[in-house]
Amino acid sequence: AYWNDFNKNGYVSDKINIHTYNDNTQESVYKDFLSKANTIEKPNITPPSNPTDPTNPSNPDVVLGSDDVISKEDLNQWLDEIFAGNYWVDIKDLDKIHGLNESIIQSISFLEALYGQEGMKDILEKFHNDYKTAYSKYEEFKNNKAELLAFINEKLKPLV
Known part of the structure; x- marks a missing residue:
């Protein structure tokens, strides 16, 4: 495995160390992280030598491959999970929806990013209108x- 459960094994240098928190420790650990956030160095990433490399996110010619496109089934599963969920907003923190698991959060983020892409709103609205017409x-x-x-069945059959 590429990851290590930090709570059970402590730090392991060649693994991704996963450290989980419970409700009692989460807030204090988060505040500690924020106090140290400015000390974290930004990574120095060297762009790929091939300017058409699809891993280069600054390349405007990057095209989604068939493996990158979500299926109708995936989208329907995400929407079913979102609509069937039991979510709530705490009056003390109106910006956060509670009761969402990580996969739902990622799905919502993906859908928001997809909808926010230039031209996507027009494409989705046209699709919606075309669907309404076809339906x-x-x-x-x-x-x-x-x-x-x-x-x-009622008129012709008796005559025949």
């Missing part, structure tokens, strides 16, 4: 089909 035509077709079948 109303489907409903009309379904009703016409039902009326046709009723006519055949």
